[in-house]
Amino acid sequence: MVRNDAVPTVRDVAQLAGVSPGTVSKALNGQGQLREETRQRVLDAAEKLRFQPNRVARSLSEGRTYTVGMLTSDSFGRFTLPLMEGIEDSLGAGQVSTLLCDGRGDPLRERHYITELLNRRVDGIVVTGRRPDARRTVGRLPIPVVYALCRSDDPGDLTVTMDDEQGARLAVEHLAALGRTRLAYVSGPQHHLSTRLRQQGFERAAAGAGVEVADVLLGHWSEAWGRTAAGLLARRPEGARVDGVFCGSDQIARGLTDGLREAGVRVPVEVSVVGFDNWDVMVEAARPTLTTVDPGLVRLGRESASRLLTAIDGGEPGQGVVALPCRLVLRGSSVPT
Known part of the structure; x- marks a missing residue:
């Protein structure tokens, strides 16, 4: 002993x-x-x-460092932190270390970090960002690379992201099941891929459910825009007012519920509201609390890291876009109590 x-x-x-x-x-x-x-x-x-x-001896004998790089442009951390939680879950507590690098969307800074990660002999890299939009590929590297949330502009790369259209469909089907018949979509800038995909899912689901798309309002990812949109919807003629709203983010949804309340519109009695993100800071602080679509960022991180490990071990992780399904989280903004 x-x-x-x-x-x-x-x-x-x-x-x-x-x-x-x-x-x-x-x-x-x-x-x-x-x-x-x-x-x-x-x-x-x-x-x-x-x-x-003895990690040093293990690394030398197996030709691996048991470290993985994570390159992000999400300085705020809203998306990176839950993704990193999922990545570390898959990598195993204490088995593989994660080195986080914030490129801030600057190509020169990103190239510097990639060089540093390669010099540190990381076994693979996860590339992520603030949005699901396509981004410039980091190029062909001597180690495996997986894109999480953001999409590489090279179809030969592997991207693991959320299914925005399916998430929008969940929101519309929920509103239709509540008996809402005149719906509006309020979201961020049209040039963002997530805005367009969620609008596409919204409109297709509305057609399938036999409900009317009464309005589409696109602006900014902010509470201020949500309040502005609420004023526009509240001023519609009495017979043309919407009774259900799907918002492209929880920030917009929170501002919209505040704006409707200020305009004397009762949520959810007169208008049911569904957000997107399941961001606890927003959904729990809203009044009423927000029903929302959860994109499952932690699960997305787990899947990205799992596929990266497959590639590191010599397997085939796949290529193209893998879109994981979202889930609906019910709260007070959609269901009258």
Whole structure:
């Protein structure tokens, strides 16, 4: 048994678990065809001895550094942080480290960070940003690259993102199920891909549900624009007013519900409102709280990292765009109580 003042070794773990050192290595690295009972016995022994693998020796023997780079343009962190949470979930707690680099959308800064990541011999890179819009590819690198949320402009690259159209469809189907028949879409700038995809999903779903698209208002990703749009909708003639609104973001939806309330329109009694993002800062602080479409950013991060690991291990991660489905989260802004 290992002495109290000694650093535990693989042999100490093997002795305590009653297996060979080779079996310990396979169990800790998730390799080999081991019985679950054997693998668990090794893990329990390692935990009891507080065994820490020698990462330098492991890296040298396997030709890997067990680090992954994450290049983002999302300085605010609204999208990067949940994506990183999912990425680290897939990479395994403490098994693979993540190096976060903020390129701020500057091509020169991004190129500098890519060079630094390559110099640090990272095993792969996840590229992400603020929006699902297409962005310039980082080019052909000697290591695997996966794009998360933002889309590479090279169809040969792999992008894992949200299904904006499907998310919009969830919102419209919910509003139609509530008996809402005159709907409006209020969103951000038209040149943003997410605005166009959500509008496309909104209009197709409305046609399928047999409800009227009464208005489409495009402006900015802000609460101020939501309040302005609310004023425009509230001033529509009595017989032409909308009774359901799908907003392209929770920021817009929060401003819109405030604006409707100020105009004397009751939400959700007279107008049901659905947002997009499930951003807790917005949805919980809104009055009423916001029903919204959750794009599943953490899950998106997990899938991106999982596919990157597949590529690092020599597998085929795929190419093109993989759009993951969204889910609807019900709160007070859509369902009268």
